Amino acid sequence: MKSHCATLLAEVRTFRQNHPEVRYVDLIALDIPGRFYGKRYPVEMLEKVAAGSPLKLPQNAVLLGAQGGLFKIGDYCFHDGDPDANRRLVPGTLKPVSWEAQPLGQMLITSDGTEAPIEFEPREVLAKVLERLHGKGIHPVVAFELEFYLFDRKLADGLPQFARDPLSDDPDDQPTLHIERLSRFAPVLDDMVQTAQAQGIDITVITAELGPGQFEINFGHLDDGLRAADWAALFCRSTRGVALKHGYRASFMAKPYLQHPGSGMHVHVSLYDAAGNNLLAAHQQQPLRHAVAGSLELLPHCMPIFSPNHNAFRRLGGTVNAATQASWGYEDRDACVRIPESDPRNLRIEHRLASADANPYLVLAAILVGLEHGLEAAREPIAPLNEDRASGQAFPLEMLEAVRAMQQQPALREGLGAEFVDVYCENKRQDHLAFQQEINAREYRWYL
Structure with a gap:
């Protein structure tokens, strides 16, 4: 775990050194319809996550429909209190974003490899098959x-x-x-x-x-x-x-x-x-x-x-x-x-x-x-x-x-x-x- 955090921390610090103009990084994951969801993090907070601080997003964000709304699916969404679930940073994916008006970075996040992966997260489904x-x-x-x-x-x-x-x-x-x-x-x-x-x-x-x-x-x-x-x-x-x-x-x-x-x-x-x-x-x-x-x-x-x-x-x-x-x-x-x-x-x-x-x-x-x-x-x-x-x-x-x-x-x-x-x-x-x-x-x- 310590070596994993050290690798991520080195990646974030190298990115900041190479791209000092970047103040925010989009942390993104793919939902069921194949659209990205996530959060925009200040780059200094990203260092804390890389060092081991929790990274949590709503579990049900994975369940969004094609237009972004939530549907009643079993006990999810409207009967589970909309709980958070842990995510982790995907090493090697922190890169600059060149197509936006302001300098940004982006990095993939996932629940696979965490203590309680989300069973219906697309990346986790593939990870289990592999x-x-x-x-x-x-x-x-x-x-x-x-x-x-x-x-x-x-x-x-x-x-x-x-x-x-x-x-x-x-x-x-x-x-x-x-x-x-x-x-x-x-x-x-x-x-x-x-x-x-x-x-x-x-x-x-x-x-x-x-x-x-x-x-x-x-x-x-x-x-x-x-x-x-x-x-x-x-x-x-x-x-x-x-x-x-x-x-x-x-x-x-x-x-x-x-x-x-x-x-x-x-x-x-x-x-x-x-x-x-x-x-x-x-x-x-x-x-x-x-x-x-x-x-x-x-x-x-x-x-x-x-x-x-x-x-x-x-x-x-x-x-x-x-x-x-x-x-x-x-x-x-x-x-x-x-x-x-x-x-x-x-x-x-x-x-x-x-x-x-x-x-x-x-x-x-x-x-x-x-x-x-x-x-x-x-x-x-x-x-x-x-x-x-x-x-x-x-x-x-x-x-x-x-x-x-x-x-x-x-x-x-x-x-x-x-x-x-x-x-x-x-x-x-x-x-x-x-x-x-x-x-x-x-x-x-x-x-x-």
């Missing part, structure tokens, strides 16, 4: 890929407007999958990359995607699943901030345009033993097939995680490379679970179903539980799409059906924790019902 896998001699290596859209900063009658191309106002004039679009938006994209790198995130490939103003950013592979999910979460925050600074609005919304592709969160996962051998490549790739089978079996029950809101379900099946069934295939982007071509050392799965606005901690936790379930059940998967284009298993395409499927799945309740599954499902159910409590103009046109 700890269990490590105990079984399974060590994941993970890389995220995130798609997002750039819009004009101002909305028009509440609707997003495509990002203004410096050379053209016509959205159809933005070259799809073309290196030229990267050049046209280079100032904002370069700033996004540099800002992410200043947060300690390893950015690799940048791609101009199919939609007007749509891009994809890839991150480096990490043998620390928690840090990989940290990168995805922090990248979303910094990218939104940088876009505003440049006069744009960056959004990870799953399906902002019906006529254009949605935005996904693709996750690459390989599994190694303690000696560094790729477990998926052993025995002529038989474990790979078992892992795929487990992933596909649990996938329909994980839809509230992979498609966490009403809009995310719009993304499924409507356009290019968006799956309509739980499927797999070699080098096939129509599959939910794609096996990229690679040598045995780097053999991995690419899970392509999650929307870009999903919670990265929970997405990775659900993927890993599926792989773990498959390795232990040792079943053969359905035919890959390469052999049968119709191969696949149905999954829910509506939130309330998806919640029922998730809440009743025994392997998922065991793998993610029954308390988490119940709390998460009720949060999603309440959020969906709250979203429905508005009559829009189309409803009057159709039914008045």
Whole structure:
């Protein structure tokens, strides 16, 4: 404990020495819908926390809905006195914030690793899954890929407007999958990359995607699943901030345009033993097939995680490379679970179903539980799409059906924790019902 405090204290003091202009630091964590909550601390108080002073925030802050409100969930929120819960600082995450008007810092906080972790905190859920896998001699290596859209900063009658191309106002004039679009938006994209790198995130490939103003950013592979999910979460925050600074609005919304592709969160996962051998490549790739089978079996029950809101379900099946069934295939982007071509050392799965606005901690936790379930059940998967284009298993395409499927799945309740599954499902159910409590103009046109 003393050595841990000494390391944190050294990190805070080094930060203060390198950034004397910073007076406040945002201490932040991701809630269930994937939004950051936290407190802004004077930097001198942060030293006290690093030295061992308690850091407490309301436990129920994790349970916020998409719009920030609290729902009645079991005994939480309105029947528990709204208690505080201990958090800890995440080492290595204290970084400067360059996109705000005033100099700031930010640092991740979490309940995992405390005396009483919050069972439904997303980072804690992933931490428990990783700890269990490590105990079984399974060590994941993970890389995220995130798609997002750039819009004009101002909305028009509440609707997003495509990002203004410096050379053209016509959205159809933005070259799809073309290196030229990267050049046209280079100032904002370069700033996004540099800002992410200043947060300690390893950015690799940048791609101009199919939609007007749509891009994809890839991150480096990490043998620390928690840090990989940290990168995805922090990248979303910094990218939104940088876009505003440049006069744009960056959004990870799953399906902002019906006529254009949605935005996904693709996750690459390989599994190694303690000696560094790729477990998926052993025995002529038989474990790979078992892992795929487990992933596909649990996938329909994980839809509230992979498609966490009403809009995310719009993304499924409507356009290019968006799956309509739980499927797999070699080098096939129509599959939910794609096996990229690679040598045995780097053999991995690419899970392509999650929307870009999903919670990265929970997405990775659900993927890993599926792989773990498959390795232990040792079943053969359905035919890959390469052999049968119709191969696949149905999954829910509506939130309330998806919640029922998730809440009743025994392997998922065991793998993610029954308390988490119940709390998460009720949060999603309440959020969906709250979203429905508005009559829009189309409803009057159709039914008045």
